[in-house]
Amino acid sequence: MLSIDNLNLAYGDTQVLNDVCIALGSGEIGCILGPSGCGKTTLLQAIAGFHQVQAGKIFIKDACVASENLHLSPDKRGIGLVFQDFALFPHMSVLDNVSYGLHHLPKSERKLVALENIERVGLGEYADKFPGSLSGGQQQRVAIARAIAPNPQLMLLDEPFSSLDPELREKVAVEVRELIKRLGITALLVTHDQQEAFAFADKIAILAEHKCQQWDTPYQLYHEPSSRFVANFIGESTFISGEVMPQEAGSASVYVNTQLGRFALSGPQADKNEGDKLDVLVRPDDIVHEDSSPLKATVVDRRFRGAHIMYRLQLPNFSEHVLCLAPSHHDHSIGESFGIRMSIDHVICFPATISRN
Numbered sequence: 497m498l499s500i501d502n503l504n505l506a507y508g509d510t511q512v513l514n515d516v517c518i519a520l521g522s523g524e525i526g527c528i529l530g531p532s533g534c535g536k537t538t539l540l541q542a543i544a545g546f547h548q549v550q551a552g553k554i555f556i557k558d559a560c561v562a563s564e565n566l567h568l569s570p571d572k573r574g575i576g577l578v579f580q581d582f583a584l585f586p587h588m589s590v591l592d593n594v595s596y597g598l599h600h601l602p603k604s605e606r607k608l609v610a611l612e613n614i615e616r617v618g619l620g621e622y623a624d625k626f627p628g629s630l631s632g633g634q635q636q637r638v639a640i641a642r643a644i645a646p647n648p649q650l651m652l653l654d655e656p657f658s659s660l661d662p663e664l665r666e667k668v669a670v671e672v673r674e675l676i677k678r679l680g681i682t683a684l685l686v687t688h689d690q691q692e693a694f695a696f697a698d699k700i701a702i703l704a705e706h707k708c709q710q711w712d713t714p715y716q717l718y719h720e721p722s723s724r725f726v727a728n729f730i731g732e733s734t735f736i737s738g739e740v741m742p743q744e745a746g747s748a749s750v751y752v753n754t755q756l757g758r759f760a761l762s763g764p765q766a767d768k769n770e771g772d773k774l775d776v777l778v779r780p781d782d783i784v785h786e787d788s789s790p791l792k793a794t795v796v797d798r799r800f801r802g803a804h805i806m807y808r809l810q811l812p813n814f815s816e817h818v819l820c821l822a823p824s825h826h827d828h829s830i831g832e833s834f835g836i837r838m839s840i841d842h843v844i845c846f847p848a849t850i851s852r853n
């Protein structure tokens with residue numbers, strides 16, 4: 497439904513997007529996630545048709561809408577837009593707000609189509625109300641009804657939940673995701689909030705340093721980051737140093753030895769040679785609290801998170817710290833030690849940069 501091929505875009509001499517590639521299938525929800533100023537909104541606006549691209553192509557449903565030599569105007573791209581502030585007209589009823597984008601229809605049909613879409617987002621009884629009398633989540637649904645009423649091929653949402661209270665944000669994101677999925681709409685969202693991206697998207701593009709660093713499912717991004725940048729950007733991560741062991745006779749496996757044990761490298765990770773120095777990615781959920789374990793680590797910091805406590809731990813005879821997410825009934829103070837075990841599904845490592853002692 498959406499294909500972005502090697503997109504390049506600059507503001508004057510300032511390159512903002514460099515060879516960006518992403519593709520969304522019909523009914524899929526994608527997300528562009530990245531640090532402030534990395535070009536997320538610019539990419540969304542380029543898809544919507546508000547910027548001329550310098551190189552590369554954008555296809556919507558197999559039709560090229562933008563390239564170096566082609567610029568289809570925004571109204572011809574069949575896109576529904578939802579903005580950060582919802583952009584509802586406060587002096588207009590919900591019905592009039594949703595009817596606003598339906599100028600192409602005869603007046604008699606406009607009201608019917610608008611009402612149908614207000615029903616689709618579950619706000620049938622609010623058609624005559626004004627935006628100011630609705631909750632943030634309800635206003636968000638009005639903005640979505642307005643975006644989908646012209647029956648777009650693609651919906652683009654720019655930080656659509658950022659004006660909601662933090663507690664409401666994830667709940668509304670999940671509701672809107674269910675709504676978009678139920679309606680079978682293909683959508684692309686921009687956010688800088690990882691939890692929102694995880695809750696909302698089937699696939700996420702990590703945009704940084706002008707490039708798409710990885711375009712993948714939330715699970716893959718977390719568990720199989722393709723670069724150290726993505727590993728650090730997504731979730732919480734620490735690294736421990738390791739070294740590739742001599743290959744055992746008769747074994748095809750490649751192992752890395754670390755202070756937390758030896759681990760087999762699989763898939764592309766196995767492309768390492770004996771003696772290679774590596775930094776092994778350790779997620780907080782890879783470290784399990786286990787009283788009976790002979791390996792003890794000391795608490796240097798702790799953050800209470802209700803059901804869990806995030807511990808920062810010092811490993812014995814090691815300068816490196818690791819994070820451990822333990823159920824909060826394992827309640828330890830700073831300076832205390834407890835047993836840990838590494839429970840890692842498959843190892844991700846990168847060439848060593850951390851200092852060794």
Ligand SMILES: Nc1ncnc2c1ncn2[C@@H]1O[C@H](COP(=O)(O)OP(=O)(O)OP(=O)(O)O)[C@@H](O)[C@H]1O
Pocket residue numbers: 507512530531532533534535536537538539688
């Ligand atoms: N119209 C413009 N003219 C010149 N430079 C611009 C323009 N719009 C954005 N920029 C610059 O392009 C870069 C990318 O901006 P953009 O708004 O796309 O980033 P973003 O990732 O959406 O940021 P944020 O998360 O802070 O909203 C920034 O350095 C910004 O200053």
